[in-house]
Amino acid sequence: MTEESNVSKGRNSFDAQIGDNLVAFINKNVTPYPTDIGGPAFDLIPVEKQKDIMVNVARLHAQQEYDRIMELVAVLQKQAAQIRRRLEITDLVHNAKYQFQTYHNQCYWLAWDMRKKETLLVTLGPNDWSTGAPDDYQYIARVKWLGDYTWIKVDENGKSIYDSEISPTA
Numbered sequence: 590m591t592e593e594s595n596v597s598k599g600r601n602s603f604d605a606q607i608g609d610n611l612v613a614f615i616n617k618n619v620t621p622y623p624t625d626i627g628g629p630a631f632d633l634i635p636v637e638k639q640k641d642i643m644v645n646v647a648r649l650h651a652q653q654e655y656d657r658i659m660e661l662v663a664v665l666q667k668q669a670a671q672i673r674r675r676l677e678i679t680d681l682v683h684n685a686k687y688q689f690q691t692y693h694n695q696c697y698w699l700a701w702d703m704r705k706k707e708t709l710l711v712t713l714g715p716n717d718w719s720t721g722a723p724d725d726y727q728y729i730a731r732v733k734w735l736g737d738y739t740w741i742k743v744d745e746n747g748k749s750i751y752d753s754e755i756s757p758t759a
Contacts, residue, residue: 675739678732682740685710693736696747699729 681699687710691697698714701707704725714731715722722728733743741749 675741678742679740693734696733698731701727
């Protein structure tokens with residue numbers, strides 16, 4: 590039999606020896622629950638109500654996190670769509686015919702030659718000709734060659750445009 594002094598260490602607490610075991614009892618002065626018949630009354634915790642509150646709070650926080658992630662997904666989808674459009678423009682330019690040296694960060698025009706039935710990369714836009722654009726040209730887009738060897742569609746000021754489709758500007 591092991592002897593330990595009062596492990597609960599309280600004025601009104603005591604240990605009991607039951608058989609060969611020492612049972613430590615709680616300090617009646619520090620417990621929030623009554624230990625005697627004459628102890629103070631206390632209310633039970635409404636467990637079901639507490640569970641409902643916890644589930645609602647969990648759903649609220651999970652929904653906030655889900656919404657934040659979906660905002661990030663929308664940004665990534667927009668960026669992916671922009672890259673896809675850059676690749677489409679790049680394919681159009683690489684399939685176009687031209688007979689001059691292209692330079693990075695310079696703007697050119699994609700045009701459809703209706704007479705020859707081919708796409709051309711030209712340096713002059715629809716308003717750059719002194720006598721007017723050729724009647725056989727249907728202008729598709731103004732494009733700019735980037736440093737990563739891709740092409741983007743740009744506006745008159747050379748700023749990128751991310752349209753969902755390439756349409757003639759003739």
